[in-house]
Amino acid sequence: MRARACRAADRVDNKISALFVIWLCLALVGPHQELYKAFFHVVIAPVVLMTLLVGRLRYVFDDPLFRVAALFLFYAAFSTFLIGLGPMSGHLRALRWTVELSFFLLALWMWMPKVVEAPGWWGRFLLALTSAAGLLAIIKFLTFEQDQARLSGLGGLHNPIHTGSVLLTLLVLGSLLLKLDQAQRRRFFDRSLLILTVAVVACVIFFSKSRGPMLAMAVYGVYAFSFETRLRHYVVRAALLALVLVVAFAMVAGEWPLQRYIEGLISRGSSYRLDLWWGYLAYPPDSWLLGFGLGTEKWHVPAFEQYWVPNGIPAGHPHSMLIGTLVETGLVGLGFLCTLAGLVLFNIWRCPSSRNIKLSLLGVLILVFLLGLTSGQGVIYSVKTHWLTIWVPVLFVWFWCRRSEI
Structure with missing residues (x-):
């Protein structure tokens, strides 16, 4: 048997x-x-x-990153039953999140060695899938959703912020995988696919009107340009193609001239993020060490009755990976998160690769940080596309740095 x-x-x-x-x-x-x-x-x-x-999967439990992640999940699940606010159903939901994420992490430990073994194939697949997802999202928006202000995608990309964030992350991973493919000869297909994907993702982020992905794309682009001299002409071509597509699509969608578009971005202000952050920080949990408890609903925190409702502020989750981790799991949870980041950074430093490759791997972590600054509730979720912007890129960097040990 x-x-x-x-x-x-x-x-x-x-x-x-x-x-x-x-x-x-x-x-x-x-x-x-x-x-x-x-x-x-x-x-x-x-x-x-x-x-x-x-x-x-016994080997997984010897991996230091998995051990820290598992301890983090166990702590988050256990502590919410002790200090979490709200009914028991909320604590059970948080427990379910940790179980689902545990299975996903184990699945990643099974899958990532395959990605490391065939970076070229996976790079082309991710770029092709990203292009297809972006083009379908644009077509859906221009054909059926012009009455809506912001673009969103298909499948799990039903949120404009997630749409831009996920596609940008997969673009960066796909292009990096092509770069890491030792057998690659810069074929015409690969170059064309990369240029098309950059242009499509830029258009998606433009129409999603999500300022977080816009900022992340701009900062990451400047960072990559500082050392990716060989790819600059590809990016320039992609930028020109993106400009043509953006202007054409904007005219169809009625977003031209761009003054209307810019006014729309400015009119949204900070989207209440500053008020949300202030509410969480000014009306803290009983213990900053442990936080409110994983998955505590917004209407159970003190800020809901004492600050948000009296001031007419739409209550919401923290909209920040760092603040969400702090308020839900406290300084202990933030310590786990910093330990995970420290382990990955240390492995980038000791990775037997060129300086250029190390900077590219570091760029992936920078992108994860940028996208998490103004989006998300933390790093522990049930099945969500957030996994694609947090755990997938981080685990890829980890496995590539340790590929000789696989």
Whole structure:
């Protein structure tokens, strides 16, 4: 019986890449926003559980990054039952988040070695999928949603901020994977695909009107330009193509002249983020060490009745990865997050790669930080596209730096 289970686990391990291809396609271009979640629960999680039960994932528990992440998840799940505000259902929901994320991390430990082994193929796949998701989002917006102010994508990309953030992250990962492919000969197809994807993602971010991804794209672009001398002419061509597409699409969408577009961005102000952050920080939890508890609903925190409601401020989650981690899991949780970041940074430093590659890997972490500054609730979620902007890029950097140990 056990031998049969081991053979099944071997077959599953060989198919994990195909499962992630399907999951990514459902998340980015799926016909319904819940399909990728259902696929994870029905297919990927059981596959991970079976592989775990037959002992094929024991090596994962020796990985220092996984150990820290597992301790973080255990602490977050356990502490919310002790100090969390709100009903028991909220604490059970937080526990479910940690379980789902645990399965996803185990799945990443199964999948990432495959990505590291074939960076060229995965780079082309991510760029092609990103281009397709972006083009479909633009077509949907121009055809069916011109009455809506902001673009969003298909599948799990139903939020304008998430749409721009996810596609920008996958663009950066895809281009980096092509760069890391030792067998690559800068083929015409690869160059054209990269230029097209940069242009499409720029258009998506333009129409999503999400200022966080705009800032992240600008800062990352300046950072990459500072050392990526060989790619500058590709980016220039992509920028010119993006400019043409943006002007054409803007005219169709009625966003031309750009003065209307800029006025729309300015009119939204800070989107209440400063008021949200002030509410969380000015009306703190009983203990900054532990926080409010993972997943504590916004209407259970003191700021809801004492600051947001009296001042007519729409209550919401923290809209910041760092502030969300602090207020939900306290200084302990923030310490875990800093430890995870420190481990990855240390491995970039000791990675046996060129200075250019190390700077590129560091750029991925910078992008994760930039996108998390004004978006998100923390780093612990149930099945969401946030996984694609936090855990996937961080784990890729980790595995590439340690590829000789895989």
